[in-house]
Amino acid sequence: MSRIQYSDFTSKPAPSRWSPFIERLVVAGLAALFICIIFAIGRLWSYKNTGGTTGRIPLNWPVKSSVARSVERSTLLMFAHPKCPCTRASLAELREFMSKSGESIDAFVLFVKPDGVGLDWNSSGLWESAAGITGVRAMEDLGGVESALFGCETSGHVLLFDKDGIRRFSGGITAARGHEGRNSGLDGLASTCVGLAGIDHSPVFGCPLIDPRPPQ
Amino acid sequence: MKFNISTNNGTSAEARSEELFQGELESVYCRRSLVFSRLMIVQWIFAIGLAIFYSPLGWEGKVSHTHLHVYFAVFIGAALTLPAVVLAHFRPSWIVTRHTIAASQMLWSGLLIHLTGGRIETHFHVFGSLAYIAYYRDWTLLLTATVTVSVEHLLRGLTWPESVYGVPNPEWWRFLEHAFWVVFEDVVLLFGIRENIREMREHADRQTSVELLNTSIEMKVTERTRELEASREQYRSLIESTQSIPWKWDLRSQRFTYVGPYAGTVLGCSSQEWLDPDFIKKRVSPDDERMLLARLSGSYVNSRTESEFRLRRNDGTWAWFRTVGENGNISSSEQLCGLLFDVTEVRHMAGELQQAQKLEAVGRLAAGVAHEINTPVQFVSDSVHFVRDAVKDMFGLLDKLQIVQHSVQAHTDATEAAALAAETAENADLPYLTDNVPKALDRALDGLDRVATIVRSMKEFAHPDSTQKVSVDLNRAIQSTLTIARNEYKYVADVVTCYGEIPQVLCYAGELNQAILNIIVNAAHAVESVVKGTGNKGKIRIATVVDGDHVMISVSDTGCGIPEEIKMRVFDPFFTTKEVGRGTGQGLAIARSVIVEKHGGKLTFESKIGVGTEFFIHIPMNQVPHEVEVVVR
Numbered sequence: 001m002s003r004i005q006y007s008d009f010t011s012k013p014a015p016s017r018w019s020p021f022i023e024r025l026v027v028a029g030l031a032a033l034f035i036c037i038i039f040a041i042g043r044l045w046s047y048k049n050t051g052g053t054t055g056r057i058p059l060n061w062p063v064k065s066s067v068a069r070s071v072e073r074s075t076l077l078m079f080a081h082p083k084c085p086c087t088r089a090s091l092a093e094l095r096e097f098m099s100k101s102g103e104s105i106d107a108f109v110l111f112v113k114p115d116g117v118g119l120d121w122n123s124s125g126l127w128e129s130a131a132g133i134t135g136v137r138a139m140e141d142l143g144g145v146e147s148a149l150f151g152c153e154t155s156g157h158v159l160l161f162d163k164d165g166i167r168r169f170s171g172g173i174t175a176a177r178g179h180e181g182r183n184s185g186l187d188g189l190a191s192t193c194v195g196l197a198g199i200d201h202s203p204v205f206g207c208p209l210i211d212p213r214p215p216q
Numbered sequence: 217m218k219f220n221i222s223t224n225n226g227t228s229a230e231a232r233s234e235e236l237f238q239g240e241l242e243s244v245y246c247r248r249s250l251v252f253s254r255l256m257i258v259q260w261i262f263a264i265g266l267a268i269f270y271s272p273l274g275w276e277g278k279v280s281h282t283h284l285h286v287y288f289a290v291f292i293g294a295a296l297t298l299p300a301v302v303l304a305h306f307r308p309s310w311i312v313t314r315h316t317i318a319a320s321q322m323l324w325s326g327l328l329i330h331l332t333g334g335r336i337e338t339h340f341h342v343f344g345s346l347a348y349i350a351y352y353r354d355w356t357l358l359l360t361a362t363v364t365v366s367v368e369h370l371l372r373g374l375t376w377p378e379s380v381y382g383v384p385n386p387e388w389w390r391f392l393e394h395a396f397w398v399v400f401e402d403v404v405l406l407f408g409i410r411e412n413i414r415e416m417r418e419h420a421d422r423q424t425s426v427e428l429l430n431t432s433i434e435m436k437v438t439e440r441t442r443e444l445e446a447s448r449e450q451y452r453s454l455i456e457s458t459q460s461i462p463w464k465w466d467l468r469s470q471r472f473t474y475v476g477p478y479a480g481t482v483l484g485c486s487s488q489e490w491l492d493p494d495f496i497k498k499r500v501s502p503d504d505e506r507m508l509l510a511r512l513s514g515s516y517v518n519s520r521t522e523s524e525f526r527l528r529r530n531d532g533t534w535a536w537f538r539t540v541g542e543n544g545n546i547s548s549s550e551q552l553c554g555l556l557f558d559v560t561e562v563r564h565m566a567g568e569l570q571q572a573q574k575l576e577a578v579g580r581l582a583a584g585v586a587h588e589i590n591t592p593v594q595f596v597s598d599s600v601h602f603v604r605d606a607v608k609d610m611f612g613l614l615d616k617l618q619i620v621q622h623s624v625q626a627h628t629d630a631t632e633a634a635a636l637a638a639e640t641a642e643n644a645d646l647p648y649l650t651d652n653v654p655k656a657l658d659r660a661l662d663g664l665d666r667v668a669t670i671v672r673s674m675k676e677f678a679h680p681d682s683t684q685k686v687s688v689d690l691n692r693a694i695q696s697t698l699t700i701a702r703n704e705y706k707y708v709a710d711v712v713t714c715y716g717e718i719p720q721v722l723c724y725a726g727e728l729n730q731a732i733l734n735i736i737v738n739a740a741h742a743v744e745s746v747v748k749g750t751g752n753k754g755k756i757r758i759a760t761v762v763d764g765d766h767v768m769i770s771v772s773d774t775g776c777g778i779p780e781e782i783k784m785r786v787f788d789p790f791f792t793t794k795e796v797g798r799g800t801g802q803g804l805a806i807a808r809s810v811i812v813e814k815h816g817g818k819l820t821f822e823s824k825i826g827v828g829t830e831f832f833i834h835i836p837m838n839q840v841p842h843e844v845e846v847v848v849r
Contacts, residue, residue: 179334183378208275
């Protein structure tokens, strides 16, 4: 009897292979592509991490404001664009904040309604979300009058005034555009609210509340 | 399990096991890459859907534009998905493919975290992806994945710490805190990978041993098959060289499917013609066709059958064949097979042998027949001599009486002539002659009648051989046979006949007579062996009776009986227990051949030592083709 030949075993067909040159080319292409991806992700970070603009923020409560400021406790204002997707995160952080510190604060979310927009401008879900937060009242800011008075130009901008109408905090309460999670703005707001030392301003991440300025 | 078997080409079992292991590993790589390529596409679609659902538009006052998230989802998603999909399609097991997929998958986690607004649930994508990558069973991929996610985390922590740690100035070790959970999962997964690899190696070892066994068995089977084939070929050559014709018969199509090469030679036609479905009709004798087709119909399952039939040669002459076929052990349920022998010459020889035996029987009986004839001839002769003397005396007296008549007519003295006539009459003893001459003539006639009977019996016994069956009165045939065999038994046995009412039977008369004679002579010899020297006589009883559709002739004797050990051999040609010169061993063999093969009857016997033997001959009344059957009871 002949001896066993291992060549008798059925072997799987060898997978197709590329030439070393092609392989090197593919690896180089992949490396280039990953560099591009890194840059693209960097661009994403940059976009998300770039704060919006702010106007001149008054140190005291503007007398012309039609918002009813509390004289017994602090008043919190958040200016919001009703269609800004990033503001969803700001409202989520506000809900978190109000659940902890809301009893000592009167809070308003003012949705800016520019002139000339339809009646359904505020029907984006953010209004209901804001109105659903305990201790928060949702209001319309017709024509952006209030936001202009308070110098807020970016959705998600939060202002905190004490019972004397002195501004204690100004800024955003998210770490980035539409980014939920702990952040310095929220920490600063919480510290200020309870009278502790903390930052009193932070960048605001959100959509601009006002129309783009025409080029100069 | 380890192997240490070297093979002809130097490959070891370990190498084969390694080959199997690597093959299986490559198969795992291919499957996982395929799964990941599908997952990448699903993730891409999901990311675009997520961006469109949550942040379709960016706004500046009342002016909107497509949100950058949508662009990021489309383009970064494409950059992460398409290379992985293309590589998974063309080079699924390539190490670059695997690492590309691992890195892409971890970057997908980062992208999805951003697209979902940093939701804590999305961070679990990192851990799910690591576990999924571990299915590759390649620990280096975990390294790539971990490095990718760590670098992404580290860079983001350095450039944008709030998005990672929630505070703008985290402690330096916060990175380690986050990395710990990834490393923790890596460690768990590494154990899993190691265990999987170990199982795969064991599986490869087991498969190697099974392959070894299978190959060994396969080779043995191949070798045995080759030997079997050689053996079959040897048998085939052997059989075909013996002028026997092996055949196979298909029961469905009712035709030969194979015949040996000698088949063509013996008929003067091609072997291929045997395979013709109409071969039986074309070649087999009409007398034998029905019997042969019955044999080949498969109705004789699990039995061994023999039959003889005639096939027409190309030159128009007939050739006799004996076929021995079996169905059961050597045949499938759908075919018969067997051997065919050309017995034309054998049958010719058998005919000559039978004729010789017949002559031998006649010769042996000649003395007895002569003796039987001699007795009546003797007293016929005496009677004729007596009548001749009487006639001579009568003629002498008649001469004297004529002299007396002439004297009386011539008116001369007739006294002297009358006295002479009276004296002559006195001498002739006319009363005596008157009384005895008729008796002598009667005796002569009786003797002549007895001679005529013997001669007629001889004539009937030696019935001219005919190829055609004739209608025969078996009782008369038996009586004739008894007549000519009388000298064989008359001194040792009394014969008792008991003829029944039986119809005439179609048979080969001469050959059947010979068969009966052989049995009767055997009976006489058996009785003689018992009564010899005792002065006593035995008994032979012959009876005929109708038994169903057969006529049965029984011949019993009070002889010595047949010993058990030779019962199976009594019909064998040249088998005899008689002394040399008294028997040739052909008697019962020819009787069997005549009764069974030529008449399709049965020849059986019962025997008991010291009591006697009884043979039973069954001859079918309605003659049909015969079958071979020998029954010993």
